[in-house]
Amino acid sequence: MGARLSLNNHKATEPFEVSQSEASKRQKTSSSFWDENPRLIPSLPDEISIQILARLPRICHFNAKLVSRSWKAALMSGELYQLRKELGTTEEWLYILTKLGGEKLVWHALDPVSRIWQRLPLMPNVSAEDGMRRGLSGLRLWHMVGSSIIADTIRGWLGRRDALDEIPFCGCAIGAVDGCLYVMGGFCRASAMKSVWRYDPTVNAWSEVTPMSIGRAYCKTGVLNNKLYVVGGVTRGRGGLTPLQSAEVFDPRSGIWTEIPSMPFSKAQVLPTAFLADLLKPIATGMTSYRGKLYVPQSLYCWPFFVDVGGEVYDPETDSWAEMPVGMGEGWPAKQAGTKLSVTVEGDLYALDPSSSLDSARIKVYDHQDDAWKTIEGDVPIPDLTDSESPYLLSSFLGKLNVVTKDVNHNILVMQADRQHQLDSAPSTSSATFGESLEELSQNVLESSGSIWKVIASRIAGSAELVSCQILNI
Incomplete structure (x- = not known):
């Protein structure tokens, strides 16, 4: 899978340090041997x-694929991964999407056992239809993907019908289902895209x-029953950006998108005047x-005003929407206005x-019995990254809660x-320990004995900014 990165210097390394002639000789010998022995x-x-x-x-698959053509075919077969x-x-791997220089998107995958990072191949040029053949460097403003707020995106666009014509590409949604990554929709020049791209780690x-079924940007995604759901977002209408209430679901086994009932946005229907109903646009x-x-x-x-109005819940059993519990909707913490991770x-x-302070944050857990969000003891050490589009990401990795962020030295920290410590919010848990920390990462672990967090991996990021993170288990 792509280029391998070492743990210490994070630079791309070749799997074998051999001369070209020696490698060629070895390949001929290997080919002839395995041709005579067709078995794996x-x-x-x-x-x-x-x-x-x-x-x-x-x-080990990267090197194992070099053994023979039959090994490579076996390691890229669906049969092997079904057997796994x-x-x-x-194995669960963490996939992190970053942007460089405001325009170049780069995916990296983390193996938590070896703590080795691997770089994924670049996405195809999804805007080639507009004559842009410059590869991923042409996909500008990708930093507004997924975790960025729509308000930041539409700022300056309102009242300018030609503004979107100046935007090469932005507003995709990211998801993961059935062992693959998906990149969906977005704006390409003046059009909202329907396109969906999939990364399959088995073939890299x-x-x-x-x-x-419809072009959309800045939509929200979720996975349920091994299906990928897409809701809301915006599209390009005659008068500019138009919010969407529609929703659809993708079945990776059949490869078919199916429409589901649109979100009612019932709170938007009870606004006191027609003026407000026309002025305030509902978004997920x-x-x-x-x-x-x-x-x-x-x-x-x-823009620039946001009013939280709770939310709605989709039940696949009844194929219908219902209003979200009041406590859940009103207390849902917001990363920034308009985005709730x-x-x-x-x-x-x-x-x-x-919101607790400039250099830390708090984790909240939802109690469905009390219909309330409750704060967990222990601050999350997040530096003040007010200039960053995505100062942090959340993931469920290896059965535990993970926060991905950057430190003051521009390193990405996982x-x-x-879990046992964080779920017990009593003050007596502040002395709990994690056991042995990773020696080379110890400088990144909070010195406070009350910390419930430990760094399980890091890598040098420089100016790269966080965009999204996903988990694949294959």
Whole structure:
């Protein structure tokens, strides 16, 4: 999978340090040997050999594919990854999307066991239809993908019908389902795109899949029952940006998008005057799967004003929407006005409240019985990154809550919470420890004995900014 990065210097390294002539000689010898021995492993039936390969850690696949053509084919086959599921040898990797120089998107994958980062291949030029052949460098303003607020995006556009014509590409949504990453929609020049791109780690490549039924940008995504849901967003209408209430679902097995009922936005229907109803536009500001349903917090906006109006819940069993519980909607912490990030870990719903101070934040967990958000003891060490579009990201990784952020030295940190510690908010838990910390990362761990966080991985990021993070388990 792409270029490998070492843990210490984070520079791309070749898998083998050999001369070109020696490598060529070795390849000829290897090819001739394996041509005479078509089995995956000589003297072993392929049924047994595939069982062995299915137990091979994913970090070894890059080098293992170089053994022979038959090994490469086996390691890129769906049969092997299905066998890994049956054997329980699947591995969770963390995928982080960053942007460089305000325009170049780069994905990196983290293997938490070896703590080695791997760089993914660049996405195809999705704006090629507009004659832009400059690769990913042409995809400007990608920093507004996913976690950025719509308000920042539409600022300066209102009242300028030609403004979107100046924007090469922006506003995609990111999701992950069935072991693949998905990049959906966005604006390309003056058009809202339907396009959907998929990254398959088994073949380490991007491909275009069935487009959405309607072009949309800044939509919200969530996964439920192994299907990818997309709701809301905006499109380009005659008068400028038009908010969408529609929703649809993608089944990765069939490759088909299916429309589901549109969000009612019932709170928007009870505004006191027709003037306000026309002025305030309803938008979805987040989306998460929780307790078998999809929860979508919502706001009404008219730049620069945002009014939180609770949210709505989609039930796939009844294929219908209902109003979100009052306490959940009113107390949902907001990253910035208009964006509400959350993550479900082992059945519990978490959100991060950045308002406690400039250099820290608090985690809140939703109590569905009391219909209230409750603060967890222990600050999250997040530096003051007010200039950053995405100062932090949340993920459910290895069964624990993780926060991805950058430190003052421009390193990306993956911080993991001690779940047992964090769920017990009593003051007596402040002395809990994590056990041994990673030696080379110890300088990044808070010195305070009351910290519930430890850094499980880091890498030099420089000026790169965080955009999104996803988990793939294959």
